[in-house]
Amino acid sequence: MDHTDHTTWLEIDLNVIRKNIHLLQEITGVPIMAVVKANAYGHGLIETSKAAVQAGVQWLGVARIDEALELHRAGIQAHPIVLGYTPPERAGEAAQAGIRLAVYDSQVAQAYADQARSVGKPLYVHAKFDTGMGRLGASPEGGVEWMRWLNSLAGLQVEGVFTHLAEADDPQKPTTDWQLNRFDALLSGLESAGLRPTWVHAANSAGALYFPRARYNLVRTGIAIYGLNPSARAPLPEGFRPALTWKTRLTSVKIFPPNHGISYNYRYYTRAEERIGVCAVGYADGFRRRLGNVVLIRGKKVPVVGSVCMDQCMVNLDDIPEAEMGDEVVLIGQQGENEITAEERAREWETISYEVVCELANRLPRIYID
Ligand SMILES: Cc1ncc(COP(=O)(O)O)c(C=O)c1O
Known part of the structure; x- marks a missing residue:
């Protein structure tokens, strides 16, 4: 879609x-x-x-x-x-x-x-x-x-x-x-x-x-x-499926020289010449401001680099040379053969899936498939 x-x-x-x-x-x-x-x-x-x-x-x-x-x-x-x-x-x-x-x-x-x-x-x-x-x-x-x-x-x-x-x-x-x-x-x-x-x-x-x-x-x-598991010890039986997918887009793709600081406080420096994409999602949407997040682009897991900003975050695109501005980015859900579940997101953020979905901001448009 x-x-x-x-x-x-x-x-x-x-x-x-x-x-x-x-x-x-x-x-x-x-x-x-x-x-x-x-x-x-x-x-x-x-x-x-x-x-x-x-x-x-x-x-x-x-x-x-x-x-x-x-x-x-x-x-x-x-x-x-x-x-x-x-x-x-x-x-x-x-x-x-x-x-x-x-x-x-x-x-x-x-x-x-x-x-x-x-x-x-x-x-x-x-x-x-x-x-x-x-x-x-x-x-x-x-x-x-x-x-x-x-x-x-x-x-x-x-x-x-x-x-x-x-x-x-x-x-x-x-x-x-x-x-x-x-x-x-x-x-x-x-x-x-x-x-x-x-x-x-x-x-x-x-x-x-x-x-x-x-x-x-x-x-x-x-x-x-x-469609989310109550816990790892009490998973849902076969047949249940998650109802929610969270997406954003690449709104910019640029090449940076080596040792260039990325995002607030330069918590990341390019190690070599790097292709850096900007995603239109940030902590005000519920995407936590922590290092080590991953997202899906063109079906591949890609690292978020530098500080997550209020409305945007940056990703390293070195592994996907074909990625371009406008590409869909998945934060929760499936893309191609790959998936990031709310449970994985929760493990990454040291919390439970309940908190991940409850924190999805009101400003996120909700598109219903019926
Ligand atoms: C009183 C009460 N009943 C039921 C539920 C639903 O729990 P669950 O989402 O684990 O099914 C909650 C959720 O926190 C609750 O507070």
Whole structure:
């Protein structure tokens, strides 16, 4: 695909996202909540959510109420649920838009109920329990009593109960089973008390794929729908594919004499006469300012040389004499026989693929293949 009107852009294949969701539905046998927070892990909130709904998804997980409201305003036919904290002052907006909120704190729950009553609409909530993540959530011990109280608050509809797994992406570790045992104990207490809500969810992508017992009747999958591995220890099964490709272009090709400094602070000097290309991508796009990056040009891996600038970076083209101005450069994705995955990019940057895609700047045009 040729996008000559852009200098750097993302190509996002919505067919691949739908296919990944279908695979997850087949494997897990339960409904999928597509986790679309952080601009759908960089893939674009609205387009990704529409594709997820086309694939049969009825739940969309976000981190902030503003993300949920964006989905609501776009008229997307699925339930948005805010998995993180929502200030009580915003609970009325949530109730009016049918947005589900996580609840784990009594004072906040009370304030949510007051807000919901004041707008005259029920607020649907999912009670969040901390079974071991060490983050948000009420304690599962005493959880039955707390749920009884929560259910008594006029204005709230307790629709779900959930927890989050800390180490599902390291399936050999005992943590996940320990967390799920605590969660199951809570669930059987709720069942006996007649308080088990309709929806029960615990699994992220790794949990959904590697711990069948964590599936309950809904799984919250993010990274897998984008076709990226939760971790090296919890890779995706056969059939999943990455949906995103990141490209730029060569905007200049020049010959420099030996010992010529390249880019800010001359962190690179040409060793001999060198052909240096300029790529129209920089750290403001999410391409990190570090030495040792590689990119693909004409199907070959090429070193980035010198400091990455805000909007540009330089590459050494000595190994590709045929490279010329206008050539497509791939930063994530396939070119010819070669590929740079988001996971490789993450290893290069000593981070995880999640961070690589979430950092893709808003200014990058997103081109959808549908
Ligand atoms: C509460 C919650 N559930 C589910 C997910 C999705 O996780 P993953 O992208 O590993 O599937 C996240 C992501 O961080 C999360 O915070």
